[in-house]
Amino acid sequence: MSGRSAALCVGVALALVGVAWAAVPGPNDPRYPDYIVDPRVTCSKEGSFHHPRNCSWYYRCVDRMKIGYFWTYYFECEPGTVFADELDQCVHPFLAAPPCGSPPTTTPTPKPQVVPCTGVEGTCTTYDICRPQRVKKTFCAEIRCNLRTSNLRCPAGMLFDMSSEQCAFPPKEIDLCAAKTNITVSEQGQLKCSYDNLYPSNDFTSRLHCETFSLCDAGIYRGQKELCETYYECYRAGSEWRVRPLSCVAGLLYSHAEGQCVVPPTAAELCRP
Structure with missing residues (x-):
């Protein structure tokens, strides 16, 4: 019998012994939590993979004899990290893909407070506009807004358009509707x-x-x-x-x-x- 054939026979024998040992009930490995080693994870190829019951743990499958029998080793990530299969390392949860990944916790941006404003009586004019389309708009020279102690005015030549709530030029005379x-x-x-x-x-x-x-x-x-x-x-x-x-x-x-x-x-x- 050649040396290569002898090595192959020894490998197969070890594999059969290992499978038989794994099938025999016995105490769990004292090095790891019980739920990590029992039930035993399944290896289908060599590599490192996140643990299906705890993403803070991962296991490595190694085929030492290259005969399809895998030895399994367990590892725990640093506190606060999970194992990312796609990166083959432990990372923060927001850097990992599902199922171990999770989006980072962000503080929602507060919505800007809407300050209601009204036109100051005596400074507003309602225009009947015909061009480019028929519409009525109210423009005010001064407005009063809540939470402010003084009235507001637009830059010179502009008025406050109450419909769009911003400063704008008043309509031109040629754009106004007129009686026949x-x-x-x-x-x-x-x-x-x-x-x-x-x-x-x-x-x-x-x-x-x-x-x-x-x-x-x-x-x-x-x-x-x-x-x-x-x-x-x-x-x-x-x-x-x-x-x-x-x-x-x-x-x-x-x-x-x-x-x-x-x-x-x-x-x-x-x-x-």
Whole structure:
């Protein structure tokens, strides 16, 4: 029998003896707590692993004979630490992955205290704003907040927006809603301007600048379309409405019905006399 075969036979014999010894009931190892060694942990490969019943302990599996039989050794981590399999060492719990790891204890950040504020009577104005969207907002030159003994003011030119609770510039005059105002212009007649009617017209301006086209399709009457060489636009100048004449680019005419400059109908689209 060769030396290698003899060593293998001895190893197998030792393994069988060890298994038989492990199966025989007897006193626990006095070096470790009973729950650490009983029941015995199972080794399936070499390495170090956290103890399934106490993460502050770990065990090492060693196959001395390389025959699939493992010797088991137990170790205890330093107080306050656990064994991390992925790091192969004892670490603080927040550095280890589950099941032994745990998040660090943190103190929750206190939420900032909300201090209610109100506008000082006599310093607030409510604006009816039309642009960019219809909304009402209240702006105050001074506000009074609880827990403060003095009133607060925004930087020069700014007011306190009560809706957003911060300093902001007040709305511009051109962005405010205004009641419909009649504008009398001798050559245009009487035009009515408002944010809902920025391109007004009346019978006088229609007769003066516009032409009505009768439209037909294959001899069938389709209706009329009024197109204008000149149209009028309303704009704000301070607190007043003003009007100015405009014209489309060459080749286009303005349609009040469509609210834009359009291509005039072709001869084929017009009704024949």
